[in-house]
Amino acid sequence: MSEPILETRGLSKAFGGLVALDKVDLAIEEGKISAIIGPNGAGKTTLFNLITGVYPASSGEIRFRGKPLNNTPAYKRAALGIVRTFQNILLFGNMTVLENVMSGRHPRSRYGFLEAALRLPKAHREEESISLNAMKYLNLVGLGAYAEQNALSLPLGQQKLLAIARAMATEPQLLLLDEPGSGLNILEKRELSDLIRRIQEIGTTVLLVEHDMPLVMGLAEWVIVLDSGQKIAEDTAAQIQKDQRVISAYLGEEVE
Amino acid sequence: MIARAKSKWPYLVATPLLVFLILIPFDWFLGQYTSLMIFIGIHTMVTVGLCLLLGYTGQVSLGQAAFYGTGAYISAILSKTYGVDPWLAMAIAATATGAFAYVIGYPIFRLKGNYLAMATLGLGIIMYILFNQLGQFTGGPDGMSGIPYLSVGGFAFDTAFKRYFLVWFFCLAVLLVSQNIVRSRAGRALRAIHGSEAAAESIGVNVDQFKVKILVLSAVYASLAGSLFAHHMTHVSPSSFDFIASVKVVVMAVIGGLASVWGAIFGAASTRILSDELLLTFGEWDIVAYGAILMLVMIFLPQGLFVGLKNLFQQLRLRYQRRGAEA
Numbered sequence: 001m002s003e004p005i006l007e008t009r010g011l012s013k014a015f016g017g018l019v020a021l022d023k024v025d026l027a028i029e030e031g032k033i034s035a036i037i038g039p040n041g042a043g044k045t046t047l048f049n050l051i052t053g054v055y056p057a058s059s060g061e062i063r064f065r066g067k068p069l070n071n072t073p074a075y076k077r078a079a080l081g082i083v084r085t086f087q088n089i090l091l092f093g094n095m096t097v098l099e100n101v102m103s104g105r106h107p108r109s110r111y112g113f114l115e116a117a118l119r120l121p122k123a124h125r126e127e128e129s130i131s132l133n134a135m136k137y138l139n140l141v142g143l144g145a146y147a148e149q150n151a152l153s154l155p156l157g158q159q160k161l162l163a164i165a166r167a168m169a170t171e172p173q174l175l176l177l178d179e180p181g182s183g184l185n186i187l188e189k190r191e192l193s194d195l196i197r198r199i200q201e202i203g204t205t206v207l208l209v210e211h212d213m214p215l216v217m218g219l220a221e222w223v224i225v226l227d228s229g230q231k232i233a234e235d236t237a238a239q240i241q242k243d244q245r246v247i248s249a250y251l252g253e254e255v256e
Numbered sequence: 257m258i259a260r261a262k263s264k265w266p267y268l269v270a271t272p273l274l275v276f277l278i279l280i281p282f283d284w285f286l287g288q289y290t291s292l293m294i295f296i297g298i299h300t301m302v303t304v305g306l307c308l309l310l311g312y313t314g315q316v317s318l319g320q321a322a323f324y325g326t327g328a329y330i331s332a333i334l335s336k337t338y339g340v341d342p343w344l345a346m347a348i349a350a351t352a353t354g355a356f357a358y359v360i361g362y363p364i365f366r367l368k369g370n371y372l373a374m375a376t377l378g379l380g381i382i383m384y385i386l387f388n389q390l391g392q393f394t395g396g397p398d399g400m401s402g403i404p405y406l407s408v409g410g411f412a413f414d415t416a417f418k419r420y421f422l423v424w425f426f427c428l429a430v431l432l433v434s435q436n437i438v439r440s441r442a443g444r445a446l447r448a449i450h451g452s453e454a455a456a457e458s459i460g461v462n463v464d465q466f467k468v469k470i471l472v473l474s475a476v477y478a479s480l481a482g483s484l485f486a487h488h489m490t491h492v493s494p495s496s497f498d499f500i501a502s503v504k505v506v507v508m509a510v511i512g513g514l515a516s517v518w519g520a521i522f523g524a525a526s527t528r529i530l531s532d533e534l535l536l537t538f539g540e541w542d543i544v545a546y547g548a549i550l551m552l553v554m555i556f557l558p559q560g561l562f563v564g565l566k567n568l569f570q571q572l573r574l575r576y577q578r579r580g581a582e583a
Binding site: 052054073074075076077078079083084086090091092093094095099102103104105106107109111112113115116117118119123126127130166167169170 | 433436437439440441442443444445447448450451452454455456457458459460461462463469473515
């Protein structure tokens with residue numbers, strides 16, 4: 001196996017006495033779709049928060065393309081190529097659909113207050129490429145027709161797609177999706193699967209947290225199972241469904 | 257690339273307004289309101305800063321008068337006591353006030369919401385006390401008089417008529433700069449922070465830094481306004497920069513429309529005209545009428561006068577077009 005795009009070693013996070021994540025070793029292979037599953041409270045979102053720098057790890061190491069990430073502030077990780085979506089979507093309600101995606105171009109553009117205030121040519125040039133690229137990613141998720149609408153006027157399913165477009169606009173190398181399928185109907189889930197495969201084809205590595213098993217099993221090439229903050233198994237989707245530890249984590253042990 | 261509809265309506269509205277603005281100070285037109293309009297211009301500059309800070313970025317400040325007063329006093333002290341050229345004094349004041357905002361910005365933005373409001377409130381009160389107590393520099397509660405006018409070469413801005421154009425030049429410059437910022441990458445970052453700080457950070461926005469930058473910009477606006485105020489009045493005293501002054505900035509921003517740059521003019525104008533002209537007929541009851549008007553605006557035009565009127569205007573236009581199509 002080539003060098004993993006993302007690697008964690010002994011990654012732990014404790015909130016006071018509660019150990020949310022306990023010495024987790026991960027290696028996410030580049031170009032693949034990987035999934036993290038596990039019952040509620042298993043530490044899946046905590047793991048995402050550590051990878052994206054929402055809070056610091058208690059101990060252990062995170063490496064992105066071999067470089068340590070622990071001391072990189074959250075906002076710089078987007079520029080490095082690690083971008084996430086949120087369980088609760090968190091669109092910018094004070095903007096249009098297109099502006100939401102345009103804001104995703106932030107780490108891929110440079111001009112600041114001064115160039116903007118004086119309308120210098122640099123601002124104009126960059127702004128043109130920002131809206132051009134934003135439109136490209138909006139079309140990727142199929143929301144081009146809604147560009148000028150307010151972001152929160154979209155139905156939930158499209159809001160989730162918009163959040164993915166916003167994240168994709170940063171041109172991530174590693175895209176973290178936090179429960180992208182929750183609240184979607186079967187049709188929307190199928191569209192979501194297609195979209196995630198298209199994202200993989202662009203060359204983006206995808207890591208998702210998901211509760212919906214059919215979605216995960218149909219999509220993920222590698223599945224990692226967390227339970228009570230510990231990694232209890234990882235394997236291909238087909239193998240993981242037969243894994244006794246996984247079954248008991250979800251369904252409980254049989255009592256003899 | 258999507259075609260952004262370039263409407264000609266903004267120009268159709270803006271051009272007559274600009275002509276109107278230029279004609280106001282002439283005696284045969286509305287010359288008696290020149291002084292009032294100068295204050296409206298000065299207040300607009302302070303209000304725009306708060307619109308960017310509160311309306312766009314979502315960070316409250318109840319202490320904008322601190323920056324306004326700092327600008328006014330630095331200009332006054334440098335130009336009067338030390339004989340510095342008023343323009344240079346104004347530039348030094350803006351730089352110093354901006355630096356001051358930068359220094360307090362990082363610690364103050366560790367706070368959010370109500371706590372941020374309290375901290376900025378405290379800032380305003382502390383500066384007010386300093387203006388009063390640093391008597392050997394500021395002249396204490398009586399303030400200082402004899403502040404020189406601004407002048408270019410041999411041309412002194414020594415009449416209200418001349419200062420009207422000076423103040424509105426600065427005011428429109430500040431409005432244009434703000435509008436450009438709002439519609440830029442930085443403007444989107446600010447609105448992203450307002451929308452969700454977690455999401456803004458996830459797409460690479462340095463949240464703390466942008467908050468501080470916009471505070472600095474609003475402080476520089478307020479400082480420039482304060483300097484213009486000092487060189488216009490030729491007299492400053494602490495009472496212009498008390499807690500009520502900060503609250504009035506918030507009122508102007510809210511009435512004009514928090515998330516609209518041009519609304520600041522409407523907010524400053526309506527607030528000032530109400531308190532200086534119309535409400536005087538209510539005598540002691542003016543504050544009650546003032547409060548009632550504020551409530552009515554909040555109930556019926558929650559986005560402020562500017563956006564409210566703009567929407568009304570658009571509705572009328574649509575209705576007019578529809579009638580035209582039917583006929």
